[in-house]
Amino acid sequence: MKRNGKIICIILDGVGIGAAPDANLYHDEAANTLCNTASKMGGMKLPNMASLGLGNIAKIEGVPSNGNASANFGKMQEISKGKDSTTGHWEMSGIFLEKDFPYYPNGFPKEVVEKFCRLTGCKGILGNKPASGTEIIAQLGEEHARTGFPIVYTSADSVFQIAVNESVIPLERLYDLCMIARNQVMIEQHAVGRVIARPFIGTNGNYKRTTNRRDFSLIPPSTTMLDILFENNIPTVAVGKIDDLFAGKGLSEKIHTTSNAEGIEETIVWAKKTTSGFIFTNLVDFDALFGHRQDPKGMKEALEYFDAQLPRIIETMNGDDILLLTADHGNDPTDNSTDHSREYVPLIAYSPNGKRNVNIGIRNTFADLGKTVVDYFGFDGKELSGTSFLHSIV
Numbered sequence: 001m002k003r004n005g006k007i008i009c010i011i012l013d014g015v016g017i018g019a020a021p022d023a024n025l026y027h028d029e030a031a032n033t034l035c036n037t038a039s040k041m042g043g044m045k046l047p048n049m050a051s052l053g054l055g056n057i058a059k060i061e062g063v064p065s066n067g068n069a070s071a072n073f074g075k076m077q078e079i080s081k082g083k084d085s086t087t088g089h090w091e092m093s094g095i096f097l098e099k100d101f102p103y104y105p106n107g108f109p110k111e112v113v114e115k116f117c118r119l120t121g122c123k124g125i126l127g128n129k130p131a132s133g134t135e136i137i138a139q140l141g142e143e144h145a146r147t148g149f150p151i152v153y154t155s156a157d158s159v160f161q162i163a164v165n166e167s168v169i170p171l172e173r174l175y176d177l178c179m180i181a182r183n184q185v186m187i188e189q190h191a192v193g194r195v196i197a198r199p200f201i202g203t204n205g206n207y208k209r210t211t212n213r214r215d216f217s218l219i220p221p222s223t224t225m226l227d228i229l230f231e232n233n234i235p236t237v238a239v240g241k242i243d244d245l246f247a248g249k250g251l252s253e254k255i256h257t258t259s260n261a262e263g264i265e266e267t268i269v270w271a272k273k274t275t276s277g278f279i280f281t282n283l284v285d286f287d288a289l290f291g292h293r294q295d296p297k298g299m300k301e302a303l304e305y306f307d308a309q310l311p312r313i314i315e316t317m318n319g320d321d322i323l324l325l326t327a328d329h330g331n332d333p334t335d336n337s338t339d340h341s342r343e344y345v346p347l348i349a350y351s352p353n354g355k356r357n358v359n360i361g362i363r364n365t366f367a368d369l370g371k372t373v374v375d376y377f378g379f380d381g382k383e384l385s386g387t388s389f390l391h392s393i394v
Contacts (some may be wrong), residue, residue, distance in 0.1 A: 002378025005320040006314065007270055008279045009373070011240075012306070013085065014287030016330020017345025019057050023298040023342045028083075028330070029283055031341035033291065033299070035060050036334040040296045044303060048310040049325070052348050053357065067357070072349035072393045074360035076326065076368065083342045084157045085287075086217055088328030089245045092366035093224035101158030101193040105130055108154065108190075116152070118145070120177050127153040127163075129327045132292070132338055133198055133209070137163055142204040144168060149175060151198075156339035163198040171212055174199055182216040191218060194244070201202035211258035215244030225370035227282070228251025234377050235277030239266045241279045252277075260285040260302060264309045271316035278373060282328075291331025292338045299333045314331050320377065320394065321338030323350045326369065344376075349393040360392045 004164065016033040023029050023086035030036075035058055038044045043062025046054060054060065055067030081089045081100035090097065107128040118125065124147065126140045140151050144165060151163040159179055164174050176196050182195040195216040200209045220227075227250040229236050235252045240263045243254040251271070257263040260283045267281045283306065283339045290299035317323060330343030363369075367386030374381035 004276045004321050005318070005322070006271070006277050006279065007322045007373055007376060008267065009281065009326070009369070010267065011089070011280075011282045012286055012303075012325065012346075013338065014329060014331030015280055015303070015327040015340055015346070016325075016332070017075055017346045020342045020344055020345050026083060026342040027337075028332075028335075028341040028343065030057070031330050031332040031335060031343050033097045033332045033341065033345070034058065034303075034329045034342060037296045037299045037303075038062055038330050039332045043298045043315045044300050046303060046307040048307045049348070052325075052350055054348060056345060057346050059160050069357040071323075071348050072355060072358040072360050073349075074347045074363060074389075075344040076347050076363040076366050077344055078329070078342070079132045079295045079365045082158065082193075083340045084159075084193055085106050085241070085282075085328050086158075086245055087151060088124060088345075088366060089242070090220055090224070090313040090369070091242075091385075092326070092369040093220070093226060093246075093330070094367050094370040094381065094386060095220055095222055095224060096365065096367060096385045103158055104189055106158075108152070108160070112185060112190055113152075116181055119180050119184050121224050122150060122177070124149045125152040125311045125393065127151045130154050130156065133161065133163060134207075134293075136209045137198075137200050137209070138205075141165065141200070141202075142205050143232075145204075150174075156337075158193040159196055160194075161196045161198050163200060164208060165207075166199050166201050166212070171197075171369050178214065178216050179370045194219065211381075215241055217245050217247050219249060222259040224250055225373050225381065225384060226278075228379055228381060228383070229278055229377060232377070232379065233272060237270045237274065237277060239263055239270065239279065239286055240282035242282050245282070260306065264306065264313070268312055268316060271313065279378075284344060287331045287340075291333050291340070294333050294338060296333040317352055319353050320351060322354065322393070324348070324369065324372075330367075349389075351394055354394045355392065358392050360389050363387075363389065
């Protein structure tokens, strides 16, 4: 049965809820972004998510279980290979990747670097190793200013990152470098999940990243929930880095944001003026600012800020509208790694007229989310992986 309301799906980027069954393959056996953060900080105050049932999914210090939860709750397991944002978002949209993206723990091979320099006209690059973005900028920023060479680096994720000082290499030139890397260099066996522009400003010893980051993702290899909705004239609104992760495919509106706060505000704006459609929001600060930087205090404060804004999002909902809260992977700020972690992700599903306090269990794949979304709008989504849980929540 087709419904005429809206779905608001918010991805709390990097907010996992415990090691996945195959976490040992990724050395993440002890990872638990939510629970470990709460434990490290002596508890978290998340009363609104607690009322929805977050504390029923796992024992989170400061977040009690709720026998009368106003929403439905569970968690999802990723079956695709990898633990990055592209893989997570693609899977929840209906794509199962049997082969992981390529990684470069020893830096990019000579043929990649030479091809990049030849096609871009760069006389050389700096870096070419896995690194923290803030650290490599601090290490190489002065040499970058002196030589004009871009800083190229990777991480434990499948990424080709280019960092430049905006006063040395203009933004448009940086974006051109990224487009060349995406479309002509990092292809075939080197087809990384994302090419990322990482601009910064400042002088030696006082560098600061700007908000002009851009991600250049691969085009999804098959049909996603966004494609199905878009092709059937269901509005699809992307807030945050969703546009980047799907290379703009299947999206009616694309709103780029620079912070969780801005992403929340844009979600509210679009939720108020969308009576029927799909709003897909990624709040990246949890991951980018706190998980990768091993900052449990920042993670706690960001979660508490989101929780405080949650009632404003719920106020935009009517009747059969649905709110879905989940994540794309983990990024435990209390472990000894700045990398993503292979974790279950929480799943909360709320609807004003829907069911309450239903445990929708452990979903075998993130793709169940995408299947549920298209089911809501009346499509069978036979092109997608996953199983709808719509009947459990409405």
